Amino acid sequence: MGQITLQGVRKSFGPVNIIKNANLDIEDGSFVVFVGPSGCGKTTLLRLIAGLEDVTGGQILIDGKNVVDVPPAKRGLSMVFQSYALYPHMSVRGNIAFGLKMAGLPRPDIDRKVEAAAATLNLTPYLDRKPRELSGGQRQRVAIGRAIVREPKAFLFDEPLSNLDAALRVQMRLEVTKLQKQLATTAIYVTHDQVEAMTMADKIVVLNAGNIEQYGSPLELYERPANLFVAGFIGSPKMNFVSGEAVGEADVATLGVRPEHLRIGKEGEGWPGTVSVAEHLGSDTFLYVDAGKLGMLTARCIGEFNLKSGDRVWLSPDPTRLHRFDKDGAVIRT
Amino acid sequence: MARKVTARRVWVSTAAAWLFGFLIFLPILWMVLTSFKTELEAFSMPPKFLLFHWTMENYATVQERSDYLHHALNSILIAGGSTLIAMIIAIPAAWSMAFAPTKRTKDVLLWMLSTKMMPSVGVLVPIYLIFRDFGLLDTRAGLVMILCLGNLPIVIWMLFTYFKEIPKDILEAARMDGATIGRELVYVLTPMAVPGLASTLLLNFILAWNEAFWTLNLSTLDAAPLTTFIASYSSPEGLFWAKLSAASTLAIAPIIILGWFTQRQLVRGLTFGAVK
DSSP states (O other), rough: OOOOOEEEEEETTTEEEEEEEEEEOOOOTOOEEEEOSSSHHHHHHHHHHHHOOSSSSEEEEEEEEOOOOOOOGTTTTEEEEEOOOTTTTTTTTHHHHHHHHHOOOHHHHHHHHHHHHHHHHGGGTTTTGGGGGGGGHHHHHHHHHHHHTOSSSSEEEETTTTTTTTHHHHHHHHHHHHHHHHHEEEEEEEEOHHHHHHHHHHHEEEEEETTTEEEEEHHHHSSSBBHHHHHHHSSSSEEEEEGGGGGGGGEEEEEEEOGGEEEOOTTSEEEEEEEEEEEEOOEEEEEEEOOOOGGGEEEEEOOOOOOTTOEEEEEEGGGGEEEEEEETTTOOOO | OOOHHHHHHHHHHHHHHHHHHHHHHHHHHHHHHHHHHHHHHTTOOOOOOSSSSOOHHHHHHHHHHHHHHEEEEEEEHHHHHHHHHHHHHHHHHHHHHHSSSSHHHHHHHHHHHTTTTGGGGGHHHHHHHHHHHHTTTHHHHHHHHHHHHHHHHHHHHHHHHHHHOOOOOHHHHHHHTTOOHHHHIIIIIHHHHHHHHHHHHHHHHHHHHHHHHHHHOOOOOOOOOOOHHTTTEEETTEEHHHHHHHHHHHHHHHHHHHHTTTTTHHHHHHHHTTOO
């Protein structure tokens, strides 16, 4: 079991409020990603759950039990750090076994579990090496091995892939997702990379300046962002925002439309503009269009579009895919 | 062309390094040579470098006049004892300052260092009186205590800088893995800090071994270490250069041998954190 509930969790460092009032319900076995810009408090929130920081107020429940006064080791969670944080003076075997040794398991049990974890992560040939003799990807695997061997209630990942190169990151992303599904253990994963968030998560928590902006599945966040911040943060390229007045919707402060929901229309149809830059990626074409009083708009067109800088275009937004926000930035549901 | 210049530069800098090293080594070499001269040749003008009458006489006289082994044992006990106690106090102190700092940690560190800024002679009279009243004059325990207190700030500072270099993540990982603070110290922090602990220990031992101010002023015979033993050869009857040199050579021999075998640790310890 690994159900984690946050109730009114607050954290301040001196006069600075890092986490303002976090309420969250993480279901057992789900993969939840905390995402947000740097400094939004996502790592702090993870460390509060881990017990590496003390809460200023509120409750953290693991399987219904309040753990705010329980030390990290007794919470039954394991953590994978951004820096891997392997013990440099121990072999891979020693690193993976450390937690079990601390728990006082008998030697044969430790050996059996370590071998099993190593086999799962393809680390068997490296068991007797020191961390410095391993590549970045292998070190990451050892860090994950150390986490899974303890059979925790939940895994906590703190930007574990950010030190890897792009290709390895994609591969590890798949492996971590697969592993989590296979073990069916709750996982909380912190990242600033929204692609990681969208691809790995069952549910995403979008954080901004210490507040939870929205909690939902990746597609919910993409299709029904709760506010301007989430709308702008999720999706790449970023959603276009135009003022409601400029498009004749006076009761709407801001109108949002994603680049992929802007079509190149016939002459005289939609919003006129001039192509400022056209990026041809082969599979897609990104058009950066100067649309006069609407500002700069980005349009994403599938396939190759033979347009170049200076060409005149008309952009028509998909009317079913418009997002309307009031003056406080909250979405207007119709 | 470029290669030629580089080769020449290497040659010049190598020569300069040797010259500089020799200059630093010269007094020690001169002392060792003088210890094998007769008292007359020891201050002959012009000085004789190698062509003199080599003799072991000084060493025999020195051993006859005073008990070298007694003083050497005192040196080992005093330097070793003060180092050990300083380490026992400094490890937890440096640990808490490095990993659980408070707002005042920086001030405490500076305050400790400031105690080294006062010349020792400034507190000689009060310390002497305290030692006299407590019966600590010419006792090993007294010297262990004063040298330990004198070196403690440096030991804590050195360990603090070492511990600071250990990533906090690793200790947190150990905490997540279920290690208590005690186990964290034993299984994770100490093994990782071994090079730092070793060089701090060595440096402190050398400092204590060579300390001359307090040992000369607070001991006469029973607890007198090798520094007092050397000083006894500059007597009111005049300086006996050859015998003084023999005594000095005997006094520094153990520490030079120790330094020779541990030079890698020492260099690492002294430059730690400076180059990464």
